[in-house]
Amino acid sequence: MSQDLKEAALEYHAKPRPGKVSVEITKPTLTSRDLSLAYSPGVAEPVREIAKDPENAYKYTAKGNLVAVISDGSAILGLGNLGPLASKPVMEGKGVLFKRFAGIDVFDIEVDSESPQAFIETVERIADTFGGINLEDIKAPECFEIERALIEKCNVPVFHDDQHGTAIVTAAGMINALELQGKKIEEATVVCLGAGAAAVACMKLLISCGIRSENIFMLDRKGVIHSGRDDLNQYKAMFANETDKRTLDDAIDGADVFVGLSGPDLLSGEQLKKMAPNPIVFACSNPDPEISPEVALAARDDLIMATGRSDYPNQVNNVLGFPFIFRGALDVRATAINEEMKVAAVHAIRELAKEPVPQEICEAYGVDNFEFGKEYIIPKPMDVRLLEVVPAAVARAAVDSGVARLPYPAHYPLKSMDDII
Ligand SMILES: NC(=O)C1=CN([C@@H]2O[C@H](COP(=O)(O)OP(=O)(O)OC[C@H]3O[C@@H](n4cnc5c(N)ncnc54)[C@H](OP(=O)(O)O)[C@@H]3O)[C@@H](O)[C@H]2O)C=CC1
Ligand SMILES: CC(=O)C(=O)O
Numbered sequence: 001m002s003q004d005l006k007e008a009a010l011e012y013h014a015k016p017r018p019g020k021v022s023v024e025i026t027k028p029t030l031t032s033r034d035l036s037l038a039y040s041p042g043v044a045e046p047v048r049e050i051a052k053d054p055e056n057a058y059k060y061t062a063k064g065n066l067v068a069v070i071s072d073g074s075a076i077l078g079l080g081n082l083g084p085l086a087s088k089p090v091m092e093g094k095g096v097l098f099k100r101f102a103g104i105d106v107f108d109i110e111v112d113s114e115s116p117q118a119f120i121e122t123v124e125r126i127a128d129t130f131g132g133i134n135l136e137d138i139k140a141p142e143c144f145e146i147e148r149a150l151i152e153k154c155n156v157p158v159f160h161d162d163q164h165g166t167a168i169v170t171a172a173g174m175i176n177a178l179e180l181q182g183k184k185i186e187e188a189t190v191v192c193l194g195a196g197a198a199a200v201a202c203m204k205l206l207i208s209c210g211i212r213s214e215n216i217f218m219l220d221r222k223g224v225i226h227s228g229r230d231d232l233n234q235y236k237a238m239f240a241n242e243t244d245k246r247t248l249d250d251a252i253d254g255a256d257v258f259v260g261l262s263g264p265d266l267l268s269g270e271q272l273k274k275m276a277p278n279p280i281v282f283a284c285s286n287p288d289p290e291i292s293p294e295v296a297l298a299a300r301d302d303l304i305m306a307t308g309r310s311d312y313p314n315q316v317n318n319v320l321g322f323p324f325i326f327r328g329a330l331d332v333r334a335t336a337i338n339e340e341m342k343v344a345a346v347h348a349i350r351e352l353a354k355e356p357v358p359q360e361i362c363e364a365y366g367v368d369n370f371e372f373g374k375e376y377i378i379p380k381p382m383d384v385r386l387l388e389v390v391p392a393a394v395a396r397a398a399v400d401s402g403v404a405r406l407p408y409p410a411h412y413p414l415k416s417m418d419d420i421i
């Protein structure tokens with residue numbers, strides 16, 4: 001990151017008041033009567049109603065549109081385990097995106113927990129405050145056990161964004177990129193650098209989209225995950241191949257696809273040159289990708305290049321997923337975000353990239369035109385049509401798969417933020 005951008009980022013977060021979010025009041029509070037409704041004595045009435053029936057919390061409180069973004073700070077972006085407090089700017093940032101793109105209110109919660117069990121107990125105790133729980137930046141393998149336990153214990157949907165949000169957006173971009181590069185999904189060979197939360201979920205979803213597991217070579221810090229290793233946890237072991245490949249150099253030779261969900265500057269231009277013709281590179285580590293677009297495009301010109309960042313073409317980032325997925329889930333009061341809802345989101349995002357892009361979206365990005373192709377494989381986060389298509393697809397899938405507690409919303413599809421109720 002340039003010195004200028006670093007300084008601007010600190011200034012942005014510090015001024016004119018620290019942080020990126022605040023709480024707003026949604027009811028009149030001007031008169032003494034207003035206060036006697038908002039607080040004592042009037043507040044006692046909704047209290048009694050909720051005590052009689054917890055469902056009334058959706059009627060009388062902000063619960064139904066409120067998501068908790070919760071982290072322990074153990075895998076902050078690609079920066080590592082820097083602790084809960086240091087994760088707060090990212091969690092506030094997720095809150096900004098939930099609100100800006102899908103009108104969802106967020107409390108960010110940073111938990112200082114000594115064990116996965118302590119984290120689970122903390123979240124379980126506060127879960128009923130919210131309409132949904134978005135787990136964020138919790139490292140593998142602990143994240144898998146944490147999410148599984150919380151899905152079981154909580155009455156509201158629990159979704160680990162780094163797993164499923166990332167997987168949904170990666171799958172959407174990958175299906176389009178394979179099509180553009182003329183590669184068949186069932187024949188493509190994939191190198192996945194990283195074997196943590198995001199990598200495991202992305203590869204699982206790609207397999208359910210048609211990539212063959214024997215064509216995936218996953219690597220952790222020790223190299224290729226293969227069946228001869230005896231140091232693999234159960235999540236990595238799912239990807240252990242019978243292979244004599246051991247290093248990134250071995251695996252990248254002739255590969256069609258590279259997916260980076262690991263850390264900065266781990267793939268060289270020389271390694272990229274060894275990939276098959278018309279390769280696909282998703283270097284998704286944030287803030288610094290596994291290979292910069294400058295280095296990648298200098299190495300070869302037949303590739304599709306994507307990163308997790310906003311300042312290059314093809315931003316493969318879970319921001320395209322979580323705001324809209326939760327919008328759909330909250331609006332049908334879904335009890336879970338299940339596979340059907342995830343797959344529906346993949347196809348809604350993927351198909352939108354093929355539609356003509358309205359002029360105002362091009363203007364927001366300072367370009368004349370976006371057209372489905374190597375530099376536009378996936379929609380832009382500012383594309384308001386995401387609010388139209390993704391919540392609708394997710395809500396429909398929730399209803400059809402039996403996890404919705406409300407019918408498909410009469411006010412759908414959402415055409416703008418003003419349609420959110
Ligand atoms: N673009 C996007 O939308 C998203 C991007 N990401 C990015 O993915 C990365 C991983 O995040 P997440 O899965 O949550 O974190 P985890 O801590 O769960 O996993 C990190 C994984 O990266 C591996 N790794 C780290 N350094 C290296 C290295 N030098 N060589 C090979 N493997 C390495 C680790 O290996 P080991 O198991 O051996 O420790 C581990 O498997 C981050 O950079 C993050 O920014 C994550 C979510 C969304
Ligand atoms: C984008 C994101 O969630 C991450 O890099 O962790």
Ligand SMILES: [Mg+2]
Pocket residue numbers: 077136137161162
């Ligand atoms: Mg994250």
